Amino acid sequence: MPQKQKVNVKIGDSVTVISGFHKNETGEVLKINRKNGKIIVKGINFKFKHVKPTTENEIGEIKQFEAPLHHSNVKLNLKKVL
Incomplete structure (x- = not known):
């Protein structure tokens, strides 16, 4: 049975792509599939x-x-509020 992968983001978080064709682009997480980690x-x-x-x-x-x-x-993306 496949295990669920631990994903360090939640729906609504702002993330930056760090590899691939869309490197350095930012966007908001819409869906998370923990079964295959996507x-x-x-x-x-x-x-x-x-x-x-x-x-x-x-x-x-x-x-x-x-x-x-x-x-x-x-x-x-982490933004610290001072």
Whole structure:
């Protein structure tokens, strides 16, 4: 049975991407999947899905969505209040 991974961020936290194509970009955590250790960050790592029409009346479309990142590729933004 797969173990849940410890993720050091919570939903709503501000994080910075530390590796990969979106390095040094910041965003807010929207979802956390502890089963595979991935998180979804708002405005980062967009992917596209081409959807074919299912009936004759529909038209095809390209859907854009945020793909998950591994939690080890982000760090928590800490802002100290003095």
